[in-house]
Amino acid sequence: MSFVKLSASALAITAVSAGSALARDNVQVAGSSTVLPYASIVAEAFGENFDFPTPVVESGGSSAGLARFCEGVGENTIDIANASRAIRPGEVEECAANGVTDIIEVRFGYDGIVFASQIDGPAFTAFEPADIFNALAPTVLVDGELVDNPYTMWSDFNPELPEAEILAFIPGTKHGTREVFEEQVVAAGCEATGAFEAMMASGMSEDDAEDACLAVRTDGRSVDIDGDYTETLARIDANPNGIGVFGLAFYENNTDKLKVATMSGVAPNTETIASGEYPVSRPLFFYIKGAHLDVIPGLKEYAEFFVSDAIAGPDGPLSNYGLVSDPELGSTQAMVAAEETMQ
Amino acid sequence: MTDAATDGLAAAPGKKKRSSLLELDARTKRRNAAEARFKAYGIIAITAGLCFLVGLVWAILSNGLPAFQQAVVKLDYTMTQEQFDEAEAAVLKTAVYTDQFVAYFSDRVREQGIEAEFDADTIERLLGKVGGTIRAFYRENPDHIGQPVAFELSAASRVDRYLKGTFDRGDVSGEGNRFFVPSDFDLVDTLQEAGFIAQVFNWNFITGVDSGVDNAGGAGIxxxxxxxxxxxxxxxxxxxxxxxxxxxxxxxxxxxxxxxxxxxxxxxxxxxxxxxxxxxxxxxxxxxxxxxxxxxxxxxxxxxxxxxxxxxxxxxxxxxxxxxxxxxxxxxxxxxxxxxxxxxxxxxxxxxxxxxxxxxxxxxxxxxxxxxxxxxxxxxxxxxxxxxxxxxxxxxxxxxxxxxxxxxxxxxxxxxxxxxxxxxxxxxxxxxxxxxxxxxxxxxxxx
Missing domain, CATH: 1.10.3720.10 (MetI-like)
Structure with a gap:
């Protein structure tokens, strides 16, 4: 019968430990997989430099992180959501409906988005947004007519580009990067090629034309990558003609495997992104749950530490990893210190 | 006797052929062939399975065993009370610990009479994230302040890869980047000869915790x-x-x-x-x-x-x-x-x-x-x-x-x-x- 006694006491121990599990002493973060590397650097340094335990940072995408953020207030919800895009009004409403009202929005820097290809592949060294649009849109403008995309080679529409099959690996729709890619490259290319005007002229409403601009072809030449950059890298490794979308930091860590293309004649690096010369970059955010500030030990210290000059400044470890420092970091620091919530 | 039996068979063509134990008839041959084929398929299947297994084990071992080795920087380091107080007063304390260590390390290397050009940035490039380790050590052992301590601190991930042979001169193009420049290779060679950089068994990988993405050397499982x-x-x-x-x-x-x-x-x-x-x-x-x-x-x-x-x-x-x-x-x-x-x-x-x-x-x-x-x-x-x-x-x-x-x-x-x-x-x-x-x-x- 000792077997029964043993299992009964085991159950009891488990129950007791579950009962006492109500005082969380660590900061809990979730969200964008683009922000995760930066957040892990900050979390490690925070654990090393403060007496608080190292925060826990999960990934899963901006939208998934914000959805968890908006689940409610309490120790079994997260304190901070990382996002590679700004929170949407719909998400703020969702938050408010669940009692998450005091949200502090913190922009801590910028991330450049680069187009890179296999180092031994064709010479993709210069792109314009129009090239990307012509390669990836389902309908393009050919001789003033909107037609289904006939192009199979990059050289079909731009003789300066190499004679290589079109194959692009772009971030999937759950990634914040996709939105930046659409807005700053595809939409820009749509306007630059005149396709947008042609769509408007063909009787589409402005909204419909904008949506049509952002569509990508579905014949297999554009591949959505729902995983992270390592998956894109693996695809590029296997396809010499492939072009992939990466974050600047990821590219800089893999310069021995990838070669980067300029966009509108500007090479991506931290200087050109900070100055705004390189056109494709996006702000990175994290959102703090105001109601948790006085409850979770170390939450405010973590936020202040994250945006401090020593971390997110131009000489800090985040910049060293590839973050483009925010020129307005000073006002962000003041905002976090004053716990200014979003209006 | 045998002849008679054969004659008997030949004499009765309509009768079913008697089988012999010595001579296999066509049907038995077919059945035996089927069995032999099936055995062969089985052996092929097992061989294929074994090949996959060998391939898998080989891939795992050849890719994974290097993780148990790590490039480290070896140095007898002495930290003074003033340095400790100065570092503890900073916001990013670990950065100050790193700077102090880099300065001390540079001095020791120069004392050895090593003829190579380097500055603090070069040394920092070759080091992993050492500040956290040093701070944790002195916070736990405050009585060691002022005394020499033999440290083995992780080197940068590119130095680690260079010593393991997965990263070489061909991988750094032109001027290099902020992670590594071509002249660093020579310095690493020199420091390795002088005994400052060495490869050791990576205990931290077995006992340590996860680390930030910029601190590959510090990650443990x-x-x-x-x-x-x-x-x-x-x-x-x-x-x-x-x-x-x-x-x-x-x-x-x-x-x-x-x-x-x-x-x-x-x-x-x-x-x-x-x-x-x-x-x-x-x-x-x-x-x-x-x-x-x-x-x-x-x-x-x-x-x-x-x-x-x-x-x-x-x-x-x-x-x-x-x-x-x-x-x-x-x-x-x-x-x-x-x-x-x-x-x-x-x-x-x-x-x-x-x-x-x-x-x-x-x-x-x-x-x-x-x-x-x-x-x-x-x-x-x-x-x-x-x-x-x-x-x-x-x-x-x-x-x-x-x-x-x-x-x-x-x-x-x-x-x-x-x-x-x-x-x-x-x-x-x-x-x-x-x-x-x-x-x-x-x-x-x-x-």
């Missing part, structure tokens, strides 16, 4: 091994008693009616449910409804218990069934109650099968990542729990989650660590299976 271990304890303590009790009742006591049939079918169905479903269930029930902590091995263990239960119940019932009814009858015949018959006679005989099933269930649970994704155990979780019991409810990762995490990082050294993590995970699995085999050998009864 220790904390997640502990996380997996704690989860397995929860699974064992919950799934074994519940599973065994349920199967004993179903097998020995329950009446056979439509309701128990219904339960039986559902247990079999449950065994086939994808594990991610249990993850969603765990998130909804244990975390959101019951208010249990996120990222905790306790919740992970509960989720994996749900996943393991059907496996244990099915294997336990099978081993209870395999105990011959004569044992039960004999026990009942000498006056034992039903419960005594089951617990004193049937259960001990079924134990080896139950244990095997349990360990296989545990091994399956050990490798599970998907459900952990939803309850927050996949991510950057870099800490050891404060106490053993606290470990169940505090955040922790698990081995497969940690491996998955490392595999998606941009620095190649993390990929190597992911392979190294697979080796450790496999060692765990193989030893669990070994225990299962030993237990079966020890307790097995043949009828």
């Amino acid at each position: 220790g904390a997640s091994v502990l996380g997996s271990f704690l989860m397995m304890i929860v699974v064992l303590l919950l799934a074994l008693p519940i599973g065994v009790a349920a199967s004993i009742y179903l097998e020995e006591f329950a009446p056979k009616n439509w309701f128990t049939d219904f339960i039986e079918v559902n247990i079999s169905n449950l065994a086939a449910v994808p594990s991610i479903v249990f993850g969603i269930l765990g998130l909804a029930v244990f975390i959101q409804f019951a208010g249990m902590p996120q990222s905790a091995p306790l919740v992970g263990g509960l989720v994996l218990t749900l996943m393991t239960l059907p496996t244990i119940i099915i294997s336990t019932r099978a081993s209870l069934k395999s105990v011959p009814p004569s044992i039960r009858d004999a026990a009942l015949g000498v006056g034992a109650s039903k419960m005594q018959a089951v617990f004193h006679h049937v259960l001990p005989l079924a134990a080896p099968g139950i244990l095997t099933g349990t360990i296989i269930g545990l091994a399956q649970a050990l490798g599970e990542t998907a459900p952990l994704l939803l309850i927050g155990m996949v991510g950057f979780i870099a800490r050891y729990p404060d106490s053993f019991l606290g470990g169940f409810e505090g955040p922790n990762s698990a081995m497969p989650a940690q491996i998955y995490n490392w595999a998606s990082r941009s620095d190649v050294v993390f990929t190597e660590k992911a392979w190294g993590g697979i080796i450790i995970l496999l060692i765990f699995l193989v030893s669990m299976n070994l225990i299962a085999i030993l237990l079966r050998r020890r307790f097995e009864r043949r009828w």
Whole structure:
């Protein structure tokens, strides 16, 4: 019968430990997989430099992180959501409906988005947004007519580009990067090629034309990558003609495997992104749950530490990893210190 | 005699041919050929399987073994009280510790009369993130301040790769970048000759915790091994008693009616449910409804218990069934109650099968990542729990989650660590299976 006694006491121990599990002493973060590397650097340094335990940072995408953020207030919800895009009004409403009202929005820097290809592949060294649009849109403008995309080679529409099959690996729709890619490259290319005007002229409403601009072809030449950059890298490794979308930091860590293309004649690096010369970059955010500030030990210290000059400044470890420092970091620091919530 | 028989056969053409043991007829030949073919297919299948296995093991070992080696910077370092106070007063204390170490290291290298051009930035490029290690050491051992301490601190990930031969001069183009410039290779060579840089066994990989993406040298799998271990304890303590009790009742006591049939079918169905479903269930029930902590091995263990239960119940019932009814009858015949018959006679005989099933269930649970994704155990979780019991409810990762995490990082050294993590995970699995085999050998009864 000792077997029964043993299992009964085991159950009891488990129950007791579950009962006492109500005082969380660590900061809990979730969200964008683009922000995760930066957040892990900050979390490690925070654990090393403060007496608080190292925060826990999960990934899963901006939208998934914000959805968890908006689940409610309490120790079994997260304190901070990382996002590679700004929170949407719909998400703020969702938050408010669940009692998450005091949200502090913190922009801590910028991330450049680069187009890179296999180092031994064709010479993709210069792109314009129009090239990307012509390669990836389902309908393009050919001789003033909107037609289904006939192009199979990059050289079909731009003789300066190499004679290589079109194959692009772009971030999937759950990634914040996709939105930046659409807005700053595809939409820009749509306007630059005149396709947008042609769509408007063909009787589409402005909204419909904008949506049509952002569509990508579905014949297999554009591949959505729902995983992270390592998956894109693996695809590029296997396809010499492939072009992939990466974050600047990821590219800089893999310069021995990838070669980067300029966009509108500007090479991506931290200087050109900070100055705004390189056109494709996006702000990175994290959102703090105001109601948790006085409850979770170390939450405010973590936020202040994250945006401090020593971390997110131009000489800090985040910049060293590839973050483009925010020129307005000073006002962000003041905002976090004053716990200014979003209006 | 033989002739006569042959003549007889030839004389009667209409009669069925008599078969000879020495000479095979066409049909037997066909059957034998079919058998030979089937054997050949079997051998081919096994050979192919073995080839895959060899390939897999070779890939794992060749990619993973380097993770157990690490390039380190060796130095007898002395820190003064003033330096300690200065560092502790800063915001980013570890950066000050690093700067102080870099300055000291540069001086020692110059003292050795090494003819190479370098500055503080060069040295910092070659070092890993050393500040955290130094600070942790002096905070724990304040009496060592002012005395020389022999440090072995991790070198930068590119230095590590250079010493392992996966990164060489061809990989740095032109001027280089902020991580490495071509002249660094010469300096590394010189420092290695002078004994400042060396390759050592990477204990930190086995005992350490996860590290930030810019600190590939500091990452270890220790904390997640502990996380997996704690989860397995929860699974064992919950799934074994519940599973065994349920199967004993179903097998020995329950009446056979439509309701128990219904339960039986559902247990079999449950065994086939994808594990991610249990993850969603765990998130909804244990975390959101019951208010249990996120990222905790306790919740992970509960989720994996749900996943393991059907496996244990099915294997336990099978081993209870395999105990011959004569044992039960004999026990009942000498006056034992039903419960005594089951617990004193049937259960001990079924134990080896139950244990095997349990360990296989545990091994399956050990490798599970998907459900952990939803309850927050996949991510950057870099800490050891404060106490053993606290470990169940505090955040922790698990081995497969940690491996998955490392595999998606941009620095190649993390990929190597992911392979190294697979080796450790496999060692765990193989030893669990070994225990299962030993237990079966020890307790097995043949009828």
